[in-house]
Amino acid sequence: MQHLYRPAAFVSGKRGSSSTKMATLAVRRVPLGGFSFENCKRNSVLESEANKVGFSVPTARKTGTTICGVVFKDGVVLGADTRATEGMVVADKNCSKIHYISPNIYCCGAGTAADTEMTTQIISSNLELHSLSTGRLPRVATANRMLKQMLFRYQGYIGAALVLGGVDCNGPHLYSIYPHGSTDKLPYVTMGSGSLAAMAVFEDRYKPDMEEEEAKRLVRDAIAAGIFNDLGSGSNIDLCVITKGNVDYIRPHDEANKKGVRTGDYKYKRGTTAVLSKAVNPLDLELLEESVQTMDTS
């Protein structure tokens, strides 16, 4: 018989020939879904042990990012860089930080990559169910409220800083959402480690009611400022232009950091070695049998 540990209730077995071997039987209560805190104590013990020896626990992959958004005349432009870092190493040179929430709402994510990914996917599913239930196109304020309630519930342990933008029946909206659950509704927002560089560009050149091309150029310049002045951001610039009834997901909009082309080559050119003489001997081969065997590509 199996021994069970981590039980919720203990019962001591008194009868039955099968229970004479063990002192304590356990009856398991059904476990709840969701986060399990079983390993927290063990992890803190391991971490303190590792720090004593000199190792450091591996860090989660962050997106160390520049993300921003701006409201223009007909809609919203969201921009993001494409570098994901893991400590001091670039983990992904071309990751996609603009996540789909609904056909008219997109969300950029900074912070821990897994957290932003899962959070936006959960909210996207919930918003889809909600819109099926109401029969209407979802509103940006709904997505904002769902996100802020979930992030506040987990008290900032879910490290997702988001820029949420979209166009609904009330016009274009742009929100910034912080990991602890506070939100701001603004005409232009930036988040991530490169947010100060991007905000500097916005503060200088933002005007209300811009045209689409002007807004795209502004966002591109803000992200470029983040890419060139912040170590955590780099590679390409992605843009997402959302207007009423139309979404333009431009990936990549601009390759700010192109990898260089090698100028020299170590291979020898043909003709480096001189050919003294050439002799060609054709081989007489007879074709006996030809058969075709088809591959199973189902």
Next chain:
Amino acid sequence: MNSRGLRSQLKDSVPVAGLCPQGAYGVQDSLRSGFTSVKNELLPSHPLELSEKNFALNQDKMNFSTLRNIQGLHAPLKLQMEYRAARQIQRLPFLQSSNLALDTLRGSDDTIGFEDILSDPAQSEMMGEPHMMVEYKLGLL
């Protein structure tokens, strides 16, 4: 027919967490949980642990109290009666119930949260003992 014996009901009301060591064979599992200390057993291992365990309960309490303030006492009373009835629709003692009626009442049948994605009880690696669990439920143990 009352399928749950009185003894099992009494046992349910006394949670015995933390009083017995939690390794196999009833001995402290030093490899996995480190050395014992009273502080470790009494305090939660993560700041979110307690709030997550009681989240559904607290949400319900808050909703019922708002409902009572808006619509009067009968509204939460009626709803709680329905919850109690829905909670009693279960399968045989060892089997998982889908709790469909309870989910529909709560409104969690059209929302997705971490409790649906992470740590799905249907995929759990540990199993109870069918005979022991049936006997526990019937109060025969």
